[in-house]
Amino acid sequence: MLKVDTINTYYGSSHILQDVSLTVNQGEVVALLGRNGVGKTTTMRSIMGLTPPRSGEVYYCGHKINTLPPYRINRLGIGYVPEDRQVFPDLTVEENLLVAQRSRNSKKGEEWTREKVYELFPELAKMPNRLAGRMSGGEQQMLTIARTLVGNPDLLLLDEPSEGLAPKVVLNLLDVLKVIKKSISILLAEQNAVFALSLADRCYIMEKGKTVYEAAAEEIRENKDIQKKYLIF
Amino acid sequence: MEDQFLILLNGLSFAMLLFLVSVGFTLQFSVLGVLNLAHGSFYMLGVFLAITVAMFMGNYAGNFWIGLLLAPLLVAAFGAFLEWSLLRRIYIRDVLFQYLFTYTWILIIDDLVLMIWGARYSIISLPPIFSAPVNFLGVTFSSYRLFIILLGLLVAGLLWFFLQKTKAGMIVRAASVNREMVGALGVNTPLLFTAVFALGAWLAGVGGVLVAPLQTAYAGMGLDIIVDCFIVVVIGGMGSIKGAFWAALTLGMLRAFGIAYVPQVEMALSYLLMAVILIIRPRGFFGREEA
Numbered sequence: 001m002l003k004v005d006t007i008n009t010y011y012g013s014s015h016i017l018q019d020v021s022l023t024v025n026q027g028e029v030v031a032l033l034g035r036n037g038v039g040k041t042t043t044m045r046s047i048m049g050l051t052p053p054r055s056g057e058v059y060y061c062g063h064k065i066n067t068l069p070p071y072r073i074n075r076l077g078i079g080y081v082p083e084d085r086q087v088f089p090d091l092t093v094e095e096n097l098l099v100a101q102r103s104r105n106s107k108k109g110e111e112w113t114r115e116k117v118y119e120l121f122p123e124l125a126k127m128p129n130r131l132a133g134r135m136s137g138g139e140q141q142m143l144t145i146a147r148t149l150v151g152n153p154d155l156l157l158l159d160e161p162s163e164g165l166a167p168k169v170v171l172n173l174l175d176v177l178k179v180i181k182k183s184i185s186i187l188l189a190e191q192n193a194v195f196a197l198s199l200a201d202r203c204y205i206m207e208k209g210k211t212v213y214e215a216a217a218e219e220i221r222e223n224k225d226i227q228k229k230y231l232i233f
Numbered sequence: 234m235e236d237q238f239l240i241l242l243n244g245l246s247f248a249m250l251l252f253l254v255s256v257g258f259t260l261q262f263s264v265l266g267v268l269n270l271a272h273g274s275f276y277m278l279g280v281f282l283a284i285t286v287a288m289f290m291g292n293y294a295g296n297f298w299i300g301l302l303l304a305p306l307l308v309a310a311f312g313a314f315l316e317w318s319l320l321r322r323i324y325i326r327d328v329l330f331q332y333l334f335t336y337t338w339i340l341i342i343d344d345l346v347l348m349i350w351g352a353r354y355s356i357i358s359l360p361p362i363f364s365a366p367v368n369f370l371g372v373t374f375s376s377y378r379l380f381i382i383l384l385g386l387l388v389a390g391l392l393w394f395f396l397q398k399t400k401a402g403m404i405v406r407a408a409s410v411n412r413e414m415v416g417a418l419g420v421n422t423p424l425l426f427t428a429v430f431a432l433g434a435w436l437a438g439v440g441g442v443l444v445a446p447l448q449t450a451y452a453g454m455g456l457d458i459i460v461d462c463f464i465v466v467v468i469g470g471m472g473s474i475k476g477a478f479w480a481a482l483t484l485g486m487l488r489a490f491g492i493a494y495v496p497q498v499e500m501a502l503s504y505l506l507m508a509v510i511l512i513i514r515p516r517g518f519f520g521r522e523e524a
Contacts, residue, residue, distance in 0.1 A: 071417075074417055074419035075419050080417045082417070086411055096407075098400055099403050099407045099415065099420070100419070147418065151418055151419055
């Protein structure tokens with residue numbers, strides 16, 4: 001479904017991603033693990049076209065997407081949930097959803113409408129007219145995910161969704177993502193490995209701008225050496 | 234009392250002109266992040282295009298209206314073309330390049346105006362329907378200025394409706410806080426930018442046409458209005474539509490009453506107001522806190 005092929009991404013003159021390759025198959029949840037600053041967010045932004053890679057290629061469902069602008073990448077079916085939420089603070093919950101709402105032909109009949117999204121996030125349904133900037137961090141995180149869902153993606157890029165959330169909210173988030181993963185493939189960047197591993201089928205571990213290890217989630221859950229070497233548990 | 238009311242009306246009509254032009258300026262800034270220094274030159278193009286339309290139409294009584302319809306559309310088309318062909322290439326550049334680029338267009342448009350319309354001063358006559366003043370709430374007032382006030386309020390109302398109630402308006406508001414995210418959510422941002430830039434240019438054009446019967450036109454008049462736009466935007470808050478409205482009103486009143494009561498220092502009043510606002514509330518009436 002998604003194939004990232006030896007991409008190199010720079011911020012100005014600093015070389016952030018070095019020959020990063022990864023794949024996400026249809027129906028899979030793939031976790032991108034690693035400490036803060038190893039390039040997880042940059043990988044997400046490279047796929048989404050927000051900081052396009054300087055070399056290498058990204059393919060999505062047969063389309064070469066690494067030269068496309070973000071809105072075209074989105075319209076091909078990739079939804080992006082950024083780190084630090086980025087809700088539109090001056091817009092209400094309902095307006096945040098309206099801006100992102102987009103129907104796609106491939107999804108006829110099983111579309112994420114606003115009604116369906118409100119069912120998945122009952123907290124949001126209670127406050128459609130609340131300004132997004134006036135909501136709690138957890139609520140904003142739910143809204144960002146809801147906002148991306150109504151764009152009806154086939155692949156979801158989730159960047160650090162658990163960051164800064166209270167443990168109870170993280171559990172709530174986990175439940176929601178378990179529902180979402182039934183119909184949408186997910187690439188999940190996380191520092192919280194326990195959280196990521198409880199969702200993922202497969203994992204990549206990143207270090208210093210490189211993917212250094214790839215394994216089934218199960219294997220990483222059990223291999224204490226790998227856990228110690230790369231991850232913060 | 235009647236005198237004050239008349240001054241108030243005069244101030245209102247000036248404020249509405251100022252609002253029309255500066256709201257386009259602030260709208261472009263809020264969405265594109267570019268301060269279009271040539272915005273005043275788009276306004277000037279509106280003035281001269283209105284004059285041309287009037288000349289083509291000769292004595293036809295409807296020429297002002299055709300100008301009001303056509304000239305802003307032409308200005309908008311020119312703006313859209315400029316954004317699409319050149320401006321979009323410099324969004325990623327340093328702000329300094331953006332200033333240089335838009336400043337360059339002040340010079341280019343001034344010279345274009347000199348080439349096409351020449352260095353003479355022109356003014357068009359008031360549309361016949363406005364030839365007589367009206368009696369408005371007990372005072373005799375220019376019917377044309379009254380028309381400007383009403384049109385300004387109408388445009389303000391339509392803009393408010395567009396931004397608050399339509400999906401396109403929500404997208405504009407969302408883009409004004411986070412352009413990148415709007416693009417990642419599937420909004421065709423290049424098209425959005427062109428459209429917003431064209432809308433801003435259209436508003437400048439409308440302001441220009443409205444001013445054509447009131448003021449002689451000259452190359453360089455764009456620079457005068459852009460200074461006022463700056464004051465409005467600084468007082469109202471960068472990128473704030475609501476701010477542009479209230480700041481334009483404040484400035485209009487200040488100017489009208491200043492001319493009436495303290496004509497010696499009237500010119501300095503708006504700068505003084507701006508200085509005071511910058512000291513006590515640097516983000517303006519409705520500016521964002523972090524900006």
